[in-house]
Amino acid sequence: MGYKIVVVGATGNVGREMLNILAEREFPVDEIVALASRKSLGTEVSFGDKTLKTLDLATFDFAGWDMALFAVGSEATKEFAPIAAKAGCVVIDNSSLYRYDPDVPLIVPEVNPDAIMGYSKKNIIANPNCSTAQMVVALKPLHDRAKIKRVVVSTYQSVSGSGKAAIDELWNQTKGMYVPGQEVDPSVYPKQIAFNVIPHIDVFMDSGDTKEEWKMVAETKKIIDPSIKVTATCVRVPVFVGHSESINIETEEFLDEDEARDILRESPGILVIDKREDGGYVTPIECVGDFATFVSRIRQDVTVENGINLWCVSDNLRKGAALNAVQIAELLGRRVLKKG
Numbered sequence: 477m478g479y480k481i482v483v484v485g486a487t488g489n490v491g492r493e494m495l496n497i498l499a500e501r502e503f504p505v506d507e508i509v510a511l512a513s514r515k516s517l518g519t520e521v522s523f524g525d526k527t528l529k530t531l532d533l534a535t536f537d538f539a540g541w542d543m544a545l546f547a548v549g550s551e552a553t554k555e556f557a558p559i560a561a562k563a564g565c566v567v568i569d570n571s572s573l574y575r576y577d578p579d580v581p582l583i584v585p586e587v588n589p590d591a592i593m594g595y596s597k598k599n600i601i602a603n604p605n606c607s608t609a610q611m612v613v614a615l616k617p618l619h620d621r622a623k624i625k626r627v628v629v630s631t632y633q634s635v636s637g638s639g640k641a642a643i644d645e646l647w648n649q650t651k652g653m654y655v656p657g658q659e660v661d662p663s664v665y666p667k668q669i670a671f672n673v674i675p676h677i678d679v680f681m682d683s684g685d686t687k688e689e690w691k692m693v694a695e696t697k698k699i700i701d702p703s704i705k706v707t708a709t710c711v712r713v714p715v716f717v718g719h720s721e722s723i724n725i726e727t728e729e730f731l732d733e734d735e736a737r738d739i740l741r742e743s744p745g746i747l748v749i750d751k752r753e754d755g756g757y758v759t760p761i762e763c764v765g766d767f768a769t770f771v772s773r774i775r776q777d778v779t780v781e782n783g784i785n786l787w788c789v790s791d792n793l794r795k796g797a798a799l800n801a802v803q804i805a806e807l808l809g810r811r812v813l814k815k816g
């Protein structure tokens with residue numbers, strides 16, 4: 477006996493990855509439907525060796541379906557997630573709409589699985605921002621051992637984080653610099669991303685932080701511990717898939733770099749690749765398609781009493797979005813629905 481699963485936003489980058497990962501992990505599916513907007517009606521999407529034709533989200537009846545993995549923007553989520561939840565279908569939402577709602581659990585299964593029991597307040601569970609998900613997987617085991625006081629993180633985020641159009645933008649700008657006649661009109665894009673980096677993701681806030689940076693602060697506090705001080709600088713880089721993060725950690729208790737490495741090696745969802753030699757670390761190109769949160773460059777920060785530096789890389793479409801959502805569905809099945 478398995479589950480009746482709905483994937484909402486099945487034609488987007490994350491929606492397609494959700495279908496791929498549900499199939500790869502052999503999630504116990506009795507029935508699955510792929511929903512999209514009316515303009516994408518009938519689009520074919522893959523589910524393992526099967527092909528699904530998308531149905532119209534606007535007219536779909538969620539009654540009798542167990543879980544709906546939402547991979548659409550906040551506008552569509554705001555309209556349809558409550559409808560699904562009210563029909564008794566548990567919503568696992570990848571948008572930012574419900575992440576900061578005290579009545580909605582924000583879950584990374586390797587980090588705060590028990591919090592999932594709070595799902596029943598709204599029948600909705602929130603998936604964190606991609607840049608937060610990989611970071612908290614690395615932080616949690618070190619927090620459990622030495623209690624993290626402060627985190628300073630700089631991110632190097634791939635363009636796929638902001639959707640298919642951004643992937644096309646990087647490709648067209650790069651091609652335009654090498655292929656005569658394919659030059660791109662610079663006025664089409666506010667900033668060039670090809671061979672460049674842009675210290676601006678999402679909107680600017682009054683504090684001077686961007687909303688992406690605020691999300692990393694607010695979500696880390698909600699998922700791990702509100703006492704942790706976090707400051708973030710989020711940067712877009714000319715990489716198609718794979719977010720990288722330089723993370724500086726200050727802890728209450730001293731944590732030796734070798735012990736930190738051993739702890740991370742033994743922690744769920746983490747692969748440590750950390751040799752002080754050429755190639756002894758992970759780069760974003762190497763993480764694409766993998767489930768792991770990779771950690772490299774683990775070393776003492778000797779400028780403070782109890783400091784550790786590390787480099788963290790993960791596939792932002794997988795652990796940063798689709799994989800985490802599927803892992804939440806697996807956790808919900810094991811802990812609550814118990815059908816599979």
Ligand code: 2RA
Binds near residue numbers: 605606633634
């Ligand atoms: C980005 N984290 O990378 C944001 C949304 N996925 O654009």
